[in-house]
Amino acid sequence: xxxxxxxxxxxxxxxxxxxxxxxxxxxxxxxxxxxxxxxxxxxxxxxxxxxxxxxxxxxxxxxxxxxxxxxxxxxxxxxxxxxxxxxxxxxxxxxxxxxxxxxxxxxxxxxxxxxxxxxxxxxxxxxxxxxxxxxxxxxxxxxxxxxxxxxxxxxxxxxxxxxxx
Amino acid sequence: xxxxxxxxxxxxxxxxxxxxxxxxxxxxxxxxxxxxxxxxxxxxxxxx
Numbered sequence: 001x002x003x004x005x006x007x008x009x010x011x012x013x014x015x016x017x018x019x020x021x022x023x024x025x026x027x028x029x030x031x032x033x034x035x036x037x038x039x040x041x042x043x044x045x046x047x048x049x050x051x052x053x054x055x056x057x058x059x060x061x062x063x064x065x066x067x068x069x070x071x072x073x074x075x076x077x078x079x080x081x082x083x084x085x086x087x088x089x090x091x092x093x094x095x096x097x098x099x100x101x102x103x104x105x106x107x108x109x110x111x112x113x114x115x116x117x118x119x120x121x122x123x124x125x126x127x128x129x130x131x132x133x134x135x136x137x138x139x140x141x142x143x144x145x146x147x148x149x150x151x152x153x154x155x156x157x158x159x160x161x162x163x164x165x
Numbered sequence: 166x167x168x169x170x171x172x173x174x175x176x177x178x179x180x181x182x183x184x185x186x187x188x189x190x191x192x193x194x195x196x197x198x199x200x201x202x203x204x205x206x207x208x209x210x211x212x213x
Contacts, residue, residue: 058178059184060180060181060185
């Protein structure tokens with residue numbers, strides 16, 4: 001067993017677990033992020049790109065040295081928007097996460113997410129404490145999402161300051 | 166063209182080709198999965 005990453009992959013690969021949910025979420029947010037990126041890249045003035053090509057730049061150099069620096073803050077913002085969507089994703093995660101109320105170090109083990117717990121148990125909440133607990137979980141999810149988006153906003157602000165805007 | 170200039174040009178060109186190949190490969194990979202998902206969805210939907 002590999003000492004560094006061994007505990008992350010301990011246990012039988014059942015196909016249902018945190019790794020599967022992560023892969024599914026990662027694939028799910030790609031179209032959202034790529035559509036945002038497409039719109040962002042279209043905002044780059046053609047004169048900038050054509051100037052770089054006229055100076056002899058290759059396509060990769062135009063992308064890396066002209067397009068990406070021009071759109072850096074929007075690219076980071078788009079990625080964090082995708083992350084925000086992944087954080088709130090419910091049903092796809094519920095189907096593949098395993099819905100086990102335990103925190104395991106292994107990514108192959110089933111787990112649970114806040115949104116999946118609320119979706120699974122809201123109709124079963126037969127007491128006031130149970131219902132209040134689920135609503136508190138919803139509030140916790142709101143706080144986590146708020147913190148992530150606030151960090152994204154701060155990162156964008158620092159990037160804009162670095163660019164001198 | 167001096168030797169150093171030629172070497173730099175070849176390196177830039179190689180980087181460009183690698184980036185383009187990776188970009189096309191990523192696009193093909195994504196389109197393959199998209200097509201597969203659509204085909205399976207349509208097939209299962211039509212069979213139902």
